[in-house]
Amino acid sequence: MTLRGSVLAGSLALLASTALSPAAFAKDISFIYCGDAINPVHKKAFDAWNSANADAKVAPELVGWEQCQDKATTLAAAGNPVALAYVGSRTLKQFARDELIVPIPMTDAEKASYQPHIIDTITFDGKQWGVPIAFSTKALFWNKDLFKQAGLDPEKPPTTWAEEIADAKAIKEKTGIAGYGLPAKTFDNTMHQFLHYVFTNNGQIEDASGKVVLDSPQNLAALTTIKDLVPYAEEGPTAYEQNEVRAIFLDGKLGMIENSTGAIKRLEGTKLHWGVANLPLGPDAKGPGTLLITDSLAVFKGSGVEPKAIEFAKFLTAPARQEEYELEGDDGLVPLRPSPTVDKFVADHPAWKPFLDGIKFGGPEPLFTDYKGFQNAMIDMVQAVVTVKATPADALKKTAADVEQYK
Template sequence: MKLRAKLMIGVCAALAAMTSFAKAEDKAIDFIQCGDSEDPVYPPIISAWESAHPGFKIHIEVVPWDTCQDKVTTLSAAGNPPALAYVGSRTLKQLANNDLIIPVPMTDAEKAAYYPNIPDTVTFKGNQWGIPTAFSTKSLYWNKDLFKKAGLDPEKPPTTWAEELADAKAIKEKAGVAGFGVVAKTYDNTMHQFMHWVYTNNGKVIDKDGKIVLDSPENLEALTALNAMVPYAEDGPTAYEQLEVRAIFLDGKLGMTQQSVGAVNLLKDAKFAWGVAPLPLGPHAKGPGTLLITDSLAIFKGTGVEAQATDFAKFLTNPDNQFKYEVSNGLTPLRPVPGVKDLVEKDPHWKPFIDGIAYGGPEPLFQDYKGFQNTMIDMVQSVVTGKAKPADALKKAAADLEQYK
């Protein structure tokens, strides 16, 4: 019995050693996730993928939002890239043109599975360079109590820019508070907020051939309309970014604001009546629009596991897994999967965020996205402070953008 016991111990030890050796030989697929902690939806999805791909192990590194993009870019440029990383889709052109990532082409069926225009957020030169993994749209929030106080119909939000301006004016003059939140701080969402005006008037910044088309009648109308709101906005718009404007609205001291669906949960216990509607439209609009902001999974070049990283990224973002992630994080759905209908029926506030996708447009892709972003911010600030007329500011910005495309 003692000999058998020793033999069994020896066998177990050998098996343990073999298991340990096998694990040591697993190829790591390094995945940089932006955020404060690993997303709770990921572990079971990762386990399922690893079970189907023995010999490969997903290693997640969570990096805070404010340093995530810089870390990904620095590692890649230094020749030590992750296998895949969560990036803002606006960075894809720069990463691709520097030969740091590989294309992730979509089939026609894959493109058709998304809502309209979503694939455009990751596309240039006729190819896709990332897999959309997070999505944000905006809608108009309005304070029904302030509408009523200003003599407006609290159940009738504006549907056009002209109505929006008239409502903002009435709220400022009759209710004594800002009618509309103008975002103009030196911050990325100043550019984002202006793009909502662009895409609610059928405008563009850069076309599919890479031509700058910012200086157009549609965009001049957009910048002029934004500027017209300034007298009825919060004092000193250049001191406010999107979340700071949202805070004023949450406090009940702002008539209207453009915000994401995340504000819905913050308003559940609001002490005032409020509503959500599609963004008002400009004179050239063809239908409801919004800026379509996506973050993506980019697959980095030179890791030796590009094929496996791509397979994992597609598994992580397949229709079922992606929708779980969206529900968990309160994100606008990327695809019209069956669960979206249930989501809207359960909470109708979701509807305008989805309706705006039809005529929405992507965050423009530039080789130097920070240069693009800063040019747009400078343009908006020059107009809202009165330093430049909309037509002059638009023309200058269009010329400045040439160096960044």
């Protein structure tokens, strides 16, 4: 079933309760803005745009994170789209295939302004389908006190998967505390955790031609490493997602976790002695790597203001404004573009360096038409290995065949 058909079948109640008034579509750029509050940087941008564009004002509607994308999807599938919405870039291929969004023309200079591989997260059939607005990567956080208690050098985090397993084992055996935090709940970051291992071993999910290449030696090594970490992880990893694992680390009850820049702010106010480093690398790695995840502004088809919506999306994410949004927030976002401002920020905040180091050899979150089907298949694969219901080789081979249907 297509996205349009599935949404219409299951979302009539949501549509009835959330449809925007017809007036919102007259000349305004109706904009579903995700979050609990409008960011001050964006508020200034809305005001500046509206002052200069009286005939095409932006009209943001604040929608909570849990309902945000569903609302935009429902309205578009019912033929009553908003002009613009904040979406996970992983959904862009699905939206494009169902002809719910329009491509975003980008010049070569615009594409080249971004960090490596960012444009890959929004590209399908040679076209760009969104304007990136948020970017995240991961790095390794370690508890220096637990390293010391386990007889490890507290200033020397693991740099390879083999060292990571050995350090996790030492912490578990010497202190009785789990050495590694492994998210394996039925949640998207279980798939993301696996993909971090894929992209720190020169692995791929799809090759340059779009062929699924999940069942590869590099990816088998990644899944096997996850299996090898289970004995030294928190008890019952399938009960924990990434933020729950982070909470255990913040409580001093984990030796290592892989997390985003959001962990930095939370750790700075604690008594923990911690460090942050590049993700450990697999045997086939070419250099520091990570999974690259973006969110984007998507312009929906049929609003009647598509060109102005594209213009506004680029206005909102213009380099100087985007940097301010990224670097001044409570959690902070990994900068989408390199610049002298970013270089200075990283020099002043060295804990951020690993989050940029992994970009060059990182890989984009794969674009599948049915991204939820793909995601669920990947989660099932990890959980089967974590719970010893399947060997890594068998689980990988089965999942490689299963995900073909979600292309």
